[in-house]
Amino acid sequence: MNFELKMALRFIGSGRSQTVFIIVGIAIGVAVQIFLGSLITSLQDSLVNETIGNSSHITIRSEEDYITQALDEDPSNATFFRGNLTNGSENLDNWAPLVDEIKNDPSVTAVSPTLQGTALIRSGGMDKSVQIKGIFFEQADSIYDISPRMVDGNPTVEGNTILMGKSLSEDLGVQSGDSVNLLLPNSGTVRLIVGGTFDLQNESVNGSLLFMDLRRTQKLFNTGDAVSSIETQVTDPFAVDIIADDWRARLGNVKIDEWKQLNAQLLSALSSQSSSSYTIQFFVILSITLGIASVLAVSVIQKSKEIGILKAMGTTKKSASRIFVLQGLILGFLGSMAGVLAGILLLSAFNSAEGLSFSISYRWSNLLLLAGIATGAGAIASVIPARRSANLNPMEAIKNG
Amino acid sequence: MDKVLLRGEGLTREYGTTIITTALDQVSITLNNSEFSSVIGQSGCGKSTLLNMLGALDKPTRGTLIFKDRNLSEMNDGELAAFRNKNIGFIFQFHHLLPEFTALENVLLPTWIETRTADKKKEARAKELLELVGLADRMNNMAPNLSGGQQQRVSIARALINNPNLVLADEPTGNLDSDSTDQVYELLRNINKELDMSFLIVTHDRHIAEKSDRVIEMSDGRIINDYKTSEKLPEELWECLAPNNCKLLHPEA
Numbered sequence: 001m002n003f004e005l006k007m008a009l010r011f012i013g014s015g016r017s018q019t020v021f022i023i024v025g026i027a028i029g030v031a032v033q034i035f036l037g038s039l040i041t042s043l044q045d046s047l048v049n050e051t052i053g054n055s056s057h058i059t060i061r062s063e064e065d066y067i068t069q070a071l072d073e074d075p076s077n078a079t080f081f082r083g084n085l086t087n088g089s090e091n092l093d094n095w096a097p098l099v100d101e102i103k104n105d106p107s108v109t110a111v112s113p114t115l116q117g118t119a120l121i122r123s124g125g126m127d128k129s130v131q132i133k134g135i136f137f138e139q140a141d142s143i144y145d146i147s148p149r150m151v152d153g154n155p156t157v158e159g160n161t162i163l164m165g166k167s168l169s170e171d172l173g174v175q176s177g178d179s180v181n182l183l184l185p186n187s188g189t190v191r192l193i194v195g196g197t198f199d200l201q202n203e204s205v206n207g208s209l210l211f212m213d214l215r216r217t218q219k220l221f222n223t224g225d226a227v228s229s230i231e232t233q234v235t236d237p238f239a240v241d242i243i244a245d246d247w248r249a250r251l252g253n254v255k256i257d258e259w260k261q262l263n264a265q266l267l268s269a270l271s272s273q274s275s276s277s278y279t280i281q282f283f284v285i286l287s288i289t290l291g292i293a294s295v296l297a298v299s300v301i302q303k304s305k306e307i308g309i310l311k312a313m314g315t316t317k318k319s320a321s322r323i324f325v326l327q328g329l330i331l332g333f334l335g336s337m338a339g340v341l342a343g344i345l346l347l348s349a350f351n352s353a354e355g356l357s358f359s360i361s362y363r364w365s366n367l368l369l370l371a372g373i374a375t376g377a378g379a380i381a382s383v384i385p386a387r388r389s390a391n392l393n394p395m396e397a398i399k400n401g
Numbered sequence: 402m403d404k405v406l407l408r409g410e411g412l413t414r415e416y417g418t419t420i421i422t423t424a425l426d427q428v429s430i431t432l433n434n435s436e437f438s439s440v441i442g443q444s445g446c447g448k449s450t451l452l453n454m455l456g457a458l459d460k461p462t463r464g465t466l467i468f469k470d471r472n473l474s475e476m477n478d479g480e481l482a483a484f485r486n487k488n489i490g491f492i493f494q495f496h497h498l499l500p501e502f503t504a505l506e507n508v509l510l511p512t513w514i515e516t517r518t519a520d521k522k523k524e525a526r527a528k529e530l531l532e533l534v535g536l537a538d539r540m541n542n543m544a545p546n547l548s549g550g551q552q553q554r555v556s557i558a559r560a561l562i563n564n565p566n567l568v569l570a571d572e573p574t575g576n577l578d579s580d581s582t583d584q585v586y587e588l589l590r591n592i593n594k595e596l597d598m599s600f601l602i603v604t605h606d607r608h609i610a611e612k613s614d615r616v617i618e619m620s621d622g623r624i625i626n627d628y629k630t631s632e633k634l635p636e637e638l639w640e641c642l643a644p645n646n647c648k649l650l651h652p653e654a
Contacts, residue, residue: 002517002518003513003514003517003518004517006513010499010501010502011501013501014500014501305497306497306499306500306501308497309491309493309497309499310499310510310514311458311482312456312458312485312491313485313486313491313510313511313514313559314482314483314484314485314486314487314511314514314515315482315514316478316479316482316483317478317479317482318479319514394458395453395458395459398493398495398497399449
C-alpha cells in the first residue's frame with residue numbers, strides 16, 4: 001500500500017473518537033441532503049406528473065386565428081361557427097403529414113390527433129353542456145391513460161359508442177349500455193351509446209368530457225378531414241422548449257404550444273423551491289467542510305511530533321501534506337457512505353409511513369453525486385491542515401520532546 | 402589518514418530577524434568515515450543545532466556543507482529530504498517511534514518513504530536489524546507497548562535500515578536508566594564497527610564520551626576542543642570530560 005495512504009489510515013484509526021464523531025457528523029449532513037433532495041425532487045415530480053402526466057406536452061394547432069378570419073369572411077358564409085369547434089384556432093386540414101413527421105422524432109412517445117368541440121347532452125329531461133374529444137382511441141389512450149382508469153364498460157370508441165366521464169354519467173343518471181341524445185348546434189340530435197365511463201382523477205374532466213371516435217366527430221361537426229389539434233407527449237417533459245423550437249423550425253405554418261408556457265407559474269414555484277433546497281444543501285456541505293477541517297487541524301497539532309520524525313527521515317513537504325489530504329478524502333468518503341446508507345434508511349422509513357399522498361424515490365446518480373461532493377469537501381477541508389503539515393519544522397517538533 | 406565523509410566550513414546559524422541569536426558561530430568541522438564521535442558541552446551551546454545542520458535538517462545561514470562530493474547548502478527542500486532518507490540515520494532522545502505502528506513497521510518507515518511502497522527484501526533486512534538490536538521477539542508489538550530501552554533500540558534499527566553513511570544521535574541515552582544506557586551504547590559501538598558507519602553522538606554522559614574515538618566540545622556556538630581520545634591518557638581524558646574542566650585545562654582555546 002502507498003506510504004501516504006498507510007499513514008493517513010493509521011492516523012485516522014488512532015484518533016478513534018474524533019474519527020467516529022466526524023464521520024457521524026458527515027453522515028448526518030449527507031443523509032439530510034439526500035432526504036431533502038429526494039423529497040423536493042419527488043414532490044416536484046409528483047406535481048409535474050399531476051399537471052402534465054395525462055395531458056399534452058406539446059400541442060400543435062393551426063396558426064390561423066379563426067375569429068380574425070370570421071371577421072374577414074362574409075358572415076353569411078361563416079360555416080365554422082357550427083358547433084363552436086375550437087378555442088380560437090382554425091382547424092388543421094392537412095394534419096397527416098405533420099403526424100408522420102412528429103412520429104419520427106425519437107423524443108416523442110405519443111401522438112394523438114384530436115378534434116375538440118362542445119355540445120349539449122340531453123338525458124332524462126336534463127341538459128348538460130359537454131366537451132367532445134374526437135380521437136383515435138389507441139393513440140389518445142397513450143396520452144390520457146384511459147384504459148386503466150375505466151370505471152365500467154369497454155375501453156374503446158367506435159361509431160356512436162362513446163366513453164363518458166364518471167361524474168357526468170352520475171349527473172345524467174346513465175350507465176354503460178344506456179343511450180343519450182347529443183344536441184349539436186344547428187344540426188339536430190344524434191343518439192349515442194355510452195360504451196363505458198372513466199375516471200381521469202380530475203373533477204372538471206370527469207364532469208364534462210366525452211371521448212368519441214375521431215372520424216365520427218369529424219362527421220358530426222362537419223369539418224371534413226380536419227382536426228383541431230395534434231396532442232403529443234415526449235420522453236423528457238422538461239425538454240419541451242427545445243423540442244418545440246425544433247418543430248417550429250421544421251413544421252412551418254403551425255402554432256406550437258408547450259406545457260411550460262401554459263404553466264409558467266407552477267414552474268417558477270418549482271424553481272424557487274429548488275433554489276431554496278440548493279441553498280440548504282450548500283450550507284450543509286459548508287458545515288461538513290468546516291467540521292472536517294477542524295478535526296484535521298487538531299490532528300496536525302496532535303501528530304506534529306510524528307510528522308517531524310517522518311520529515312527527519314526524509315518525508316517531503318508534498319508527501320507530508322498529502323497524508324492530510326488523504327485523511328480528508330477518507331473521512332469524507334466514509335462519512336458519505338454512512339450518510340448514503342442513513343439517507344436510504346430515512347427514505348424507506350418515510351415511505352413506509354402511512355397516509356402519504358406520494359412516495360419519495362431517489363436516484364443512485366444523485367446519491368453518488370452527493371457522496372462525491374462530500375468527499376471532495378473533505379479534500380478541500382484538508383487544504384489548510386495539509387499546508388500546516390507541509391510547513392511544519394521537524395526540528396521544532398522533535399525538540400519539544 | 403581517514404577518508405573524509407563530511408566537511409562543514411564557516412557554518413553559522415542565526416535565528417530571529419530583529420534580535421539575532423547566533424546558535425552556531427563560524428563552525429568548521431570534518432567528519433571521517435567509520436568514526437565514532439561525541440559532541441559534548443553545556444545545554445544551549447549549539448550541540449543540537451550542529452547535529453541538525455550536519456543531518457541536513459536545518460540550513461546554515463552562512464557557510465558550506467559538503468557531504469562526500471555534494472554541496473548540501475545548494476540543495477532544495479525536496480533534495481534534502483531525499484538526501485536525509487538515504488544517507489542519514491537519526492536517533493533522538495525521545496525515541497519518537499510512531500505509536501500507530503508496530504516495531505517492525507517503524508523500522509520500515511524510511512524504506513516506505515523512499516520507495517512509497519512496501520518491499521519484501523527491506524522487510525527481511527528490518528527483521529535482521531531488529532534481531533541485531535535484540536528485539537526479534539518483539540517486532541510485532543505496537544510501539545507504545547515497548548519499554549523505553551526497547552523503543553530506543555527500535556529507533557536505532559530504524560536509523561540503520563537504509564544503510565546510511567552517517568548516524569546522528571541526539572542524547573540517545575538521555576532518557577534511559579543506566580543498564581539500558583550501557584546496552585544502547587554497546588549496540589551503537591558494535592554497529593559502528595560491524596557496519597562501518599560513522600556516528601556522531603550528542604551526549605551529557607562522560608562514560609559514552611570517554612569511549613568514543615573522538616570528542617568535540619562546544620561552547621557558545623563554537624567548537625572549543627576537538628581531539629582523539631587515544632591521544633590522551635585515561636586520567637587526563639576523564640578530567641577533560643568533567644563539566645567545564647576542559648576550559649580550565651586549555652584556557653587559550
